[in-house]
Amino acid sequence: MNEGDLKNKIVSLYEKTATELPNDIVFALEKAKEKEQDIIGKEIIAKILENVNQAKTDCLPICQDTGIPIFYIKRTKDYSEEDLRKIIDEATVIATEKIPLRPNAVDVLTDKNLGNKPIIHFEESEEFKIDLLLKGGGSENVSTIYQLPNQKINANRDLDGVRKSILDAVFNAQGKGCPPYIIGVAVGGNIEEVAHLSKKQLLRKITDLNPNNKLGEFEKEVLNEINQLNIGPQGLDGKTTTLGVKTIFTARHPASFFVGVSIGCWCLRRQSL
Amino acid sequence: MISLKTPLKKEDIQKLNVGDRVLLSGTIFTARDKACNFLLQNHLAEIENSAIYHCGPIVKGNKVISAGPTTSYRLNQYTPELIEKYGVKAIIGKGGMDESVLNALKGRAVYLSAVGGAGVIYATATKVKNVYKKEFGMPEAIWELEVKDFPAIVTMDSKGNNLYAKVFQKSKKAFVKLILPTK
Numbered sequence: 001m002n003e004g005d006l007k008n009k010i011v012s013l014y015e016k017t018a019t020e021l022p023n024d025i026v027f028a029l030e031k032a033k034e035k036e037q038d039i040i041g042k043e044i045i046a047k048i049l050e051n052v053n054q055a056k057t058d059c060l061p062i063c064q065d066t067g068i069p070i071f072y073i074k075r076t077k078d079y080s081e082e083d084l085r086k087i088i089d090e091a092t093v094i095a096t097e098k099i100p101l102r103p104n105a106v107d108v109l110t111d112k113n114l115g116n117k118p119i120i121h122f123e124e125s126e127e128f129k130i131d132l133l134l135k136g137g138g139s140e141n142v143s144t145i146y147q148l149p150n151q152k153i154n155a156n157r158d159l160d161g162v163r164k165s166i167l168d169a170v171f172n173a174q175g176k177g178c179p180p181y182i183i184g185v186a187v188g189g190n191i192e193e194v195a196h197l198s199k200k201q202l203l204r205k206i207t208d209l210n211p212n213n214k215l216g217e218f219e220k221e222v223l224n225e226i227n228q229l230n231i232g233p234q235g236l237d238g239k240t241t242t243l244g245v246k247t248i249f250t251a252r253h254p255a256s257f258f259v260g261v262s263i264g265c266w267c268l269r270r271q272s273l
Numbered sequence: 274m275i276s277l278k279t280p281l282k283k284e285d286i287q288k289l290n291v292g293d294r295v296l297l298s299g300t301i302f303t304a305r306d307k308a309c310n311f312l313l314q315n316h317l318a319e320i321e322n323s324a325i326y327h328c329g330p331i332v333k334g335n336k337v338i339s340a341g342p343t344t345s346y347r348l349n350q351y352t353p354e355l356i357e358k359y360g361v362k363a364i365i366g367k368g369g370m371d372e373s374v375l376n377a378l379k380g381r382a383v384y385l386s387a388v389g390g391a392g393v394i395y396a397t398a399t400k401v402k403n404v405y406k407k408e409f410g411m412p413e414a415i416w417e418l419e420v421k422d423f424p425a426i427v428t429m430d431s432k433g434n435n436l437y438a439k440v441f442q443k444s445k446k447a448f449v450k451l452i453l454p455t456k
Contacts, residue, residue: 040292044388047424051391064331064339064392100338103411106329113410138344138389153452164452171448174441176368177345179390205288208347225451229444234388237440238427240325267390
């Protein structure tokens with residue numbers, strides 16, 4: 001593939017990501033609408049689904065906050081990181097104008113709006129793959145990192161402590177980050193690793209369970225408990241607070257026990273190329 | 274379903290109760306962090322007795338492309354003074370606001386919730402009339418919008434009722450039960 005073709009494909013990837021909610025999330029929302037008993041909660045999910053349909057039909061951004069674009073790239077030897085960065089930067093300018101995306105990069109010092117500035121993660125691979133996540137600001141603001149033990153929530157350095165951390169994060173988020181949520185969790189290493197890996201779990205399908213049986217059960221159990229919090233769609237009551245919990249556990253430093261909790265809004269926009 | 278039309282009158286506001294579904298028509302002004310701060314430091318006469326929408330829309334040319342609500346709690350610190358200074362009658366947003374705002378609403382204003390993420394539905398009900406402080410950038414500018422049958426739910430009324438506070442108390446009870454004691 002030459003550079004021009006790849007650039008066009010990335011613009012199309014942006015368009016699909018901003019305007020089409022992934023099928024597995026649409027399906028989970030449809031199921032939740034059937035099950036939700038709260039009247040306002042049910043109405044809200046119906047409105048969400050109506051909007052998702054209209055956005056897809058009219059090819060318009062589902063949500064006005066088109067987020068920070070985050071690219072996860074599996075790179076073959078055909079492309080250098082430098083080349084890919086250049087192609088993505090150019091595609092971002094085109095996509096921002098064409099789709100359009102909201103210009104979401106604000107210079108911290110001058111306060112000027114700079115357009116959009118993607119975050120790009122690379123790894124080397126035999127096969128070329130791009131995952132794009134458009135991550136909104138509201139759900140990012142309620143994402144957080146815990147250091148265990150944490151006396152305030154009675155959380156020790158064990159699986160039960162991780163469970164309490166996740167529940168605490170969702171309880172504190174209430175309706176601020178656009179529930180029903182999708183939650184990525186990473187336990188271990190250091191701050192940067194749990195921040196990165198917890199967010200990366202949001203790329204997993206809603207139906208995907210951790211292949212480790214114990215952790216697969218843990219994901220189901222925590223999901224069930226979060227939905228007992230009665231926060232509900234948009235924080236206005238109901239049983240549908242979260243659609244899925246995805247975890248990853250890595251090694252930790254003996255002195256540390258970090259739990260990263262990345263919260264995704266219902267409008268979790270991810271697509272692949 | 275209750276139809277409301279701007280300019281909103283005190284009687285319109287005082288009739289509303291939490292849980293009411295409304296359809297709002299007329300003129301509303303977007304204001305986020307930067308705009309709220311600007312409106313307190315300066316005076317923009319158009320905001321008097323108006324409705325404020327916590328929203329950073331996508332606008333192309335003169336067309337609203339996507340325009341759902343942004344999270345309101347970030348604007349808690351500005352809002353009581355905005356209501357006091359401009360006589361703002363309605364605030365539209367998502368996620369709810371704090372006790373200081375609930376107090377400022379008493380007898381004179383309401384908080385309406387729109388569905389976060391439902392940008393296209395709200396854009397369809399919305400047209401651009403004017404824009405102030407465009408130099409703040411697209412999300413932060415003050416967009417004067419004309420809306421027709423904009424759907425929202427009354428979640429904080431002028432009588433001190435707050436749906437979000439009710440949900441918070443209920444979820445707190447459930448939360449405490451789930452984390453104590455160690456299982």
